[in-house]
Amino acid sequence: MKRLDAPPYASINLYDESVAGLGDELLKKKFLHNRPTVVEAYGRFDESSQTKTWCDLPRAAHGNPEAIVLGSLLKGELVSLYDEGVVKSKGKPRNMYDQIKLGAHDECPYCGGMGEMGEVGELGTADHFLPKAYFPTYAVLPLNLVPACQVCNKGMGGSFPTDENSQPLHPYLDEDHFFLEKWTSASVRNEDPLVVDFEVKSPASWPEKDRQRVTAHFKACKLEARYRSRAWTELTPLISQRKSTLRIFSSEQFREHLLVIANEPNLPINGWKRTLYSALAASQWFCEADFA
Ligand SMILES: [Zn+2]
Incomplete structure (x- = not known):
């Protein structure tokens, strides 16, 4: 739900660099021989990006590394070009891979x-938007490599929906309105302890496909539970501030204070923080509550 700039590489760059780094000359020849077929397949990915229907691209069967999936290339060869030729490379392919992960700026x-991108000093993980287990053709396509936190990477899992309405959002390639318009909402439950519920509320003007896609994305990334638990840790110090330093604020001033936080320009529009603080500011009960 945060737009990222696409990696600054031509589609075939990472393929070329990882093939160039291979020690096995026969295998290298085989990859070079299949290069035109790979370029064609990358062209089909670009076409799918126009219509946002990546789910229709040809799938390989689960397992079976010996299956021929592209030209004369085996599934296992393409997957290992990523695992060995990129991730474990010590040269240019690995630098490109790290650069792709850095594109997230740690978010x-x-x-x-929401999620941790890795330990301090680490670069976190890169997710194959189209999982390499089913789409080995795109294992080293830069546009298919998206930096992701561990939880989202796991949540998306090794599968990809076959229904276009269930496809997750693509941070480089998807429609602008997913990243610029509000489609998350929260409501404050006047209960003790305080509970904030999060849900999807997409604009009625959107095509049905896009409304379904944000719902699917919210679910795949487990955002309802993750937002709620993040809100919980945010509310404890906020309420204790309201009881102490912010006690001098009238309910209207407190609402203003919450809105300033909600509207911090760097916050993603559908991120937990903006969604939470907008809901708190909109809750008359919360703004007027005497937490003493
Ligand atoms: Zn994440």
């Missing part, structure tokens, strides 16, 4: 920066 684009 996972799928959840809008």
